Amino acid sequence: MTFEPEQLGRSTEELAATLKGLRKAAGLSGDRLARRMNISQSKVSRIENGRVRPSLVDVEQYLRGVDAPPEAIDRVMSLARLANTEWRNLRNLRRAGLGTRQAELKALESSSGHLRYFLLSLITGLLATPEYVRASLAHSPADTSKAVAGKLERQQILYDASKRFTFILTEQAVRFPLVGPHAMAVQIDRLASLTHLPNVRLGVIPVGTRTPGLPLNTFTIYDDRMVTAELTTGSIVFRDARDIRAYLDEFDGYEEQALFDEAAREKLREWSSSCRDDL
Numbered sequence: 001m002t003f004e005p006e007q008l009g010r011s012t013e014e015l016a017a018t019l020k021g022l023r024k025a026a027g028l029s030g031d032r033l034a035r036r037m038n039i040s041q042s043k044v045s046r047i048e049n050g051r052v053r054p055s056l057v058d059v060e061q062y063l064r065g066v067d068a069p070p071e072a073i074d075r076v077m078s079l080a081r082l083a084n085t086e087w088r089n090l091r092n093l094r095r096a097g098l099g100t101r102q103a104e105l106k107a108l109e110s111s112s113g114h115l116r117y118f119l120l121s122l123i124t125g126l127l128a129t130p131e132y133v134r135a136s137l138a139h140s141p142a143d144t145s146k147a148v149a150g151k152l153e154r155q156q157i158l159y160d161a162s163k164r165f166t167f168i169l170t171e172q173a174v175r176f177p178l179v180g181p182h183a184m185a186v187q188i189d190r191l192a193s194l195t196h197l198p199n200v201r202l203g204v205i206p207v208g209t210r211t212p213g214l215p216l217n218t219f220t221i222y223d224d225r226m227v228t229a230e231l232t233t234g235s236i237v238f239r240d241a242r243d244i245r246a247y248l249d250e251f252d253g254y255e256e257q258a259l260f261d262e263a264a265r266e267k268l269r270e271w272s273s274s275c276r277d278d279l
Helices: 012-025 030-037 041-048 056-065 070-083 090-096 098-110 130-136 145-159 171-175 181-194 241-257 261-277
Strands: 085-089 114-119 164-170 200-205 219-222 226-231 234-238
Touching: 012 041, 012 056, 012 070, 030 041, 030 056, 041 056, 056 070, 056 241, 070 085, 085 090, 090 234, 098 145, 114 241, 130 145, 130 181, 164 171, 164 241, 171 181, 171 200, 171 261, 181 200, 181 261, 200 241, 200 261, 219 241, 226 241, 234 241
Parallel strands: 114 164, 164 200
Antiparallel strands: 085 234, 114 219, 219 226, 226 234
16 A cells, blocks of 8 residues: 555544445444444544544554455555554644644653653753754744743653653764854753763664664654654654554663663763863
C-alpha cells in the first residue's frame, strides 16, 4: 500500500468506516461484537465513529471478532498503521506559530511520567541556556521571543520530582558550535550541573564509542505511548506499540554505551575546557 506523507495520521475516519462496514457485513450488532472482543460496547462505538484512535491490537481483535475475509485484513491493517503514525510538516508547524508548538510540548511533558531523549546533533531546549535557545531559533523568519520564553519556561518541569528524565547526547550534540566558545562552555557546564538532579539521568556518548545500532535521528519517547522522531523537514509521531518498542530497544542500546554520573561529568569538563581553550 503506497501513501503520501500527508496521509499519515489522517486515516482514522477511513479506518472507522471500513471497520463499521465489516461489522455490518458480518451481521453483528455493536454489543455482540463488543462481547466477542471482551471490550465495552461504548468503545466499539467510539472506534466506529472515529472518536478514538484504535491501536493495532484493537484492530486485530476487531478483525477476528467479525471474521474478516483475508482480502480485507491487509488493507485494514495498513490503514490502522497509518492512523497510528502522524507526519508533522515543519512548514505547517511554523505557520501555526512557534508559541503553539511550545504549548504542545509542554502538554506532552506534563502528561508523561518518564521522558527519554536521544539527542544526535543538538542540545534540546529543556537543557539549553538562554543564549543557546535564542541561537537555535535564529533561522526562523518569525518573531521568536514567545518561543524563547516558552522553551525556558518548560525547563521548570525538570525540577518536578514526580517526573523522570533520561537524556542521551552524542559528543556531536554536546559540542556542535551553535554559539561562540564562551557560550558553549557555559552550556556544557549547565549539562554537567543537571546531572546532579535526582530525577535526571544524563549520559554522553563520545565519538568512537561503538553502539549496537546506527544513530540516524533525534527522537523522544513519552512513557511507552508515543515517540517523536525529528527529520529535516518535520517530525514523525509513532503510536503503534511495535514502533514504540523498537525505539525503546534502540534507546536501551545507546544507554548501555553512554557515560553517566561522574564519568559523564569528567567528559563534560574536558569538553568545556576545550571550548575555553579556544577563547
